Amino acid sequence: MADGEVKVGIISCSGEEIPEGTISRLATRRVLELMRPGNTVTICLPLFLAGNEAEQEFARKHPTITVDGCDKLCAKKGTEKYSGPVSAALVVSDILNGECACCARSAKDRSEKDKEAVWMVSEEIAKAVDAILAENDGCGASENGGDGAECACSKPIPGIEVQVDGKSVTIAGLGMIFDHLAESGLAADGSSGDKLLETVRIYHQIEPEEEDDYKAALISAYKTHRRQ
Amino acid sequence: MENHERVGKDYEVTAEGNGTKVILMPCSGIGKVHGLIAREATYAVTDGLAPEGSETLCLALLVSGDEEAQAKIRKADCIAIDGCPKLCAAKNVEMAGGKVIRSIRVVDAFKDHRGAEPGTATTLADDGWTIAREIAADIAGCICAGTGEVK
Numbered sequence: 022m023a024d025g026e027v028k029v030g031i032i033s034c035s036g037e038e039i040p041e042g043t044i045s046r047l048a049t050r051r052v053l054e055l056m057r058p059g060n061t062v063t064i065c066l067p068l069f070l071a072g073n074e075a076e077q078e079f080a081r082k083h084p085t086i087t088v089d090g091c092d093k094l095c096a097k098k099g100t101e102k103y104s105g106p107v108s109a110a111l112v113v114s115d116i117l118n119g120e121c122a123c124c125a126r127s128a129k130d131r132s133e134k135d136k137e138a139v140w141m142v143s144e145e146i147a148k149a150v151d152a153i154l155a156e157n158d159g160c161g162a163s164e165n166g167g168d169g170a171e172c173a174c175s176k177p178i179p180g181i182e183v184q185v186d187g188k189s190v191t192i193a194g195l196g197m198i199f200d201h202l203a204e205s206g207l208a209a210d211g212s213s214g215d216k217l218l219e220t221v222r223i224y225h226q227i228e229p230e231e232e233d234d235y236k237a238a239l240i241s242a243y244k245t246h247r248r249q
Numbered sequence: 250m251e252n253h254e255r256v257g258k259d260y261e262v263t264a265e266g267n268g269t270k271v272i273l274m275p276c277s278g279i280g281k282v283h284g285l286i287a288r289e290a291t292y293a294v295t296d297g298l299a300p301e302g303s304e305t306l307c308l309a310l311l312v313s314g315d316e317e318a319q320a321k322i323r324k325a326d327c328i329a330i331d332g333c334p335k336l337c338a339a340k341n342v343e344m345a346g347g348k349v350i351r352s353i354r355v356v357d358a359f360k361d362h363r364g365a366e367p368g369t370a371t372t373l374a375d376d377g378w379t380i381a382r383e384i385a386a387d388i389a390g391c392i393c394a395g396t397g398e399v400k
Contacts, residue, residue, distance in 0.1 A: 036307035
């Protein structure tokens with residue numbers, strides 16, 4: 022790791038008894054793999070709590086986010102016991118406002134509700150990561166990262182280039198958005214325009230007068246993405 | 250010999266069936282596919298193959314020192330399913346005073362699946378599900394459904 026580089030540790034409770042534990046695990050993985058891959062690492066909670074010196078050393082040195090499934094806060098309490106205060110403590114049941122009763126523990130039973138839940142929680146984790154990086158001036162430091170990762174707030178995730186009214190526009194995270202919508206069953210045809218626009222504009226600024234052009238561009242890009 | 254020094258060794262099956270369910274404790278290691286296989290093998294048993302004779306418990310809750318979880322694990326027989334040779338699940342169960350009657354290592358199951366492509370720590374591929382089902386069948390085979398006894 023380069024000097025000054027900030028890596029945020031994310032510790033998930035991964036509680037086996039409850040669906041929220043599965044959501045905490047998957048949301049953490051999603052942030053690590055897709056949303057903030059260059060700026061985050063994870064630590065096995067049981068290994069950490071069982072006294073592995075290297076893992077506990079990491080949490081003492083680096084800002085850490087805990088992601089607990091329930092209000093027992095095992096990850097938060099365990100981390101703070103060994104490494105001091107955490108930078109952020111998220112609780113899945115709070116983020117989902119208790120609306121995870123129909124979520125599943127096993128991947129084989131996963132439904133759209135589960136995917137939405139993972140999506141929502143991972144968004145909150147990513148926000149917490151960005152806040153920590155901003156506090157730590159992680160933007161400049163991360164550019165020299167050994168793994169080639171880019172700054173989380175200037176270019177957080179790989180984008181896809183689309184043609185909007187003849188102009189090339191790169192939309193960060195568009196591939197991930199497409200994958201999510203495809204998993205949600207969004208058809209790759211003209212009927213998907215409104216949903217594509219509604220979702221993409223959460224992450225990418227679209228002026229009202231650009232809506233039709235963006236809609237056409239997104240439908241075209243979505244079709245291409247689905248074919249790949 | 251300290252309890253944790255026995256981890257990974259052969260265990261004698263000593264459960265006498267005291268009416269409690271066997272507790273399956275996967276490590277759920279977040280960094281590798283092996284942890285996910287351990288987790289899914291557990292659910293395959295507790296939710297499918299032997300729901301009346303088995304259950305799972307949050308390892309993080311146990312490790313964090315929760316008294317209720319520790320009391321529960323001391324009363325039941327436990328099967329630990331670890332992804333890697335660090336054996337976090339088995340070690341932590343024993344450190345909490347629980348009795349590990351079987352210590353399963355997912356990595357050992359791969360010996361029968363040379364070249365397998367199990368998936369990732371996030372998603373299991375077909376080979377990963379196959380290995381999870383095999384481990385689950387192995388575990389379920391030694392749990393007498395409905396009694397929690399282990400044979």
